[in-house]
Amino acid sequence: MVYKNIRNLPPKQSGKTRHSRYINTLSQIAINVEPVAQARIAAGIVYRNNLISIGVNRSKTHPFQKRYCKNEDAIYLHAETDVIKNVINKITLDNLSKCVLYICRVKIEKGKFVFGLAKPCDGCMKAISTFNIRKVYYTLDNGGYDWLWKM
Numbered sequence: 001m002v003y004k005n006i007r008n009l010p011p012k013q014s015g016k017t018r019h020s021r022y023i024n025t026l027s028q029i030a031i032n033v034e035p036v037a038q039a040r041i042a043a044g045i046v047y048r049n050n051l052i053s054i055g056v057n058r059s060k061t062h063p064f065q066k067r068y069c070k071n072e073d074a075i076y077l078h079a080e081t082d083v084i085k086n087v088i089n090k091i092t093l094d095n096l097s098k099c100v101l102y103i104c105r106v107k108i109e110k111g112k113f114v115f116g117l118a119k120p121c122d123g124c125m126k127a128i129s130t131f132n133i134r135k136v137y138y139t140l141d142n143g144g145y146d147w148l149w150k151m
């Protein structure tokens with residue numbers, strides 16, 4: 001898909017933390033996501049400082065999403081459930097609990113991509129909690145990020 005008059009560049013986090021680095025990697029993926037209800041979201045799972053799995057939101061149904069949806073209408077794969085679905089064949093559930101989940105949303109504002117709020121919905125929180133992922137970092141509107149830690 002080609003965008004006219006849009007600077008087709010991924011937004012970048014200003015900080016120099018490793019969290020910013022992972023989010024910036026996801027940002028490059030998110031700008032190429034076919035938007036679903038205008039949402040372009042990429043999620044990544046990091047294990048021992050390696051990005052081992054990627055997921056994106058898409059207008060595709062999947063039995064995995066059905067199990068972790070916030071309501072009966074939320075049938076499409078969310079980036080968070082997609083990345084968890086993709087990673088569960090790669091590592092043990094025990095190691096999954098040592099992973100960090102990153103979620104990056106981008107949106108178009110005034111002709112260019114900026115960050116958007118990527119806080120997981122209730123359905124995704126259910127999946128995150130079921131698989132015992134203890135740390136989640138997500139982008140905020142127009143820059144920066146926030147996190148959720150399971151105590």
Ligand SMILES: [Zn+2]
Nearest residue numbers: 078120121124
């Ligand atoms: Zn969700």
